[in-house]
Amino acid sequence: MKLMYxxxxxxxxxxxxxxxxxxxxxxxxxxxxxxxxxxxxxxxxYGFHLVEGDPVVAAELSAQWSHLVEIEATPVIDDEEAKTALRKVF
Structure with missing residues (x-):
């Protein structure tokens, strides 16, 4: 799973x-x-941080910085992954 912080x-x-x-x-x-x-x-x-991996470990990363930064984590997919999903619908 990819997350954009x-x-x-x-x-x-x-x-x-x-x-x-x-x-x-x-x-x-x-x-x-x-x-x-x-x-x-x-x-x-402010800034951005793109990570990939286990969401539990990603939650740990967020917690490590939570006393200094406000973090919004959004799951993201690339174009090819989006196309795969969209082809099932359209």
């Missing part, structure tokens, strides 16, 4: 969050979860 720092947490990110590199938790990509919106306090 849209994250935004909680008020007053930007500096602490960036320090944690710089010190740790924000690694994936142990288990079946892989970062596909992570993007930061320059000049803002």
């Amino acid at each position: 849209c994250w935004k720092f909680l008020p007053g947490c930007y500096q602490e969050g960036m320090k944690v990110f710089l010190e740790t590199g924000a690694p994936d938790p142990e288990g079946d979860l892989k970062t596909i990509g992570r993007w930061h919106a320059p000049g803002s306090q």
Whole structure:
């Protein structure tokens, strides 16, 4: 399963969050979860993180950062996966 995290720092947490990110590199938790990509919106306090793997491990990742960021996780599929689903309906 792929999840797109849209994250935004909680008020007053930007500096602490960036320090944690710089010190740790924000690694994936142990288990079946892989970062596909992570993007930061320059000049803002938000960004995006695309992961693939076990949703339980993804929930752990969200919990690890929940004291610093608000996270919205959306399941996503690529074009080919969408076409497969759509062909069954249309």
